[in-house]
Amino acid sequence: MDLLKLDKVFLVGGSMGSYVAQGVAITAPERVEKLVLVTPKSNGRTSSMARLFSEHAEELKGMDTQAKVQHVSRFMFHNLSLVEKWMRHVQ
Known part of the structure; x- marks a missing residue:
């Protein structure tokens, strides 16, 4: 996000990317306007x-x-x- 000069984003994470998106939202919640998780995997x-x-x-x-x-x-x-x-x- 810094590299792209994005201050606040709508963040979409699919499958393994949902872990990454959740990590970003937890680490920098002020920079995530909306969080969309597609086929997230929480266990298994x-x-x-x-x-x-x-x-x-x-x-x-x-x-x-x-x-x-x-x-x-x-x-x-x-x-x-x-x-x-x-x-x-x-x-």
Whole structure:
């Protein structure tokens, strides 16, 4: 944030990034306007993505990683079309 000269941010952390985002929010709460955690992992030994891939192995057969992630995204987001719209906007 310092390198980018950002004083206060809307911070989004997904999966492992949710740990990083939480760490930033705990360390410098005055610099985080909003905190959004996507598929955060609070406990367990298996990553959420690995679990989804395992539970849907038959459906995912033959897909590359990007296609697998796209396929299981419907289980991660309430409104996937809004997420896709936002992703196009920020790229």
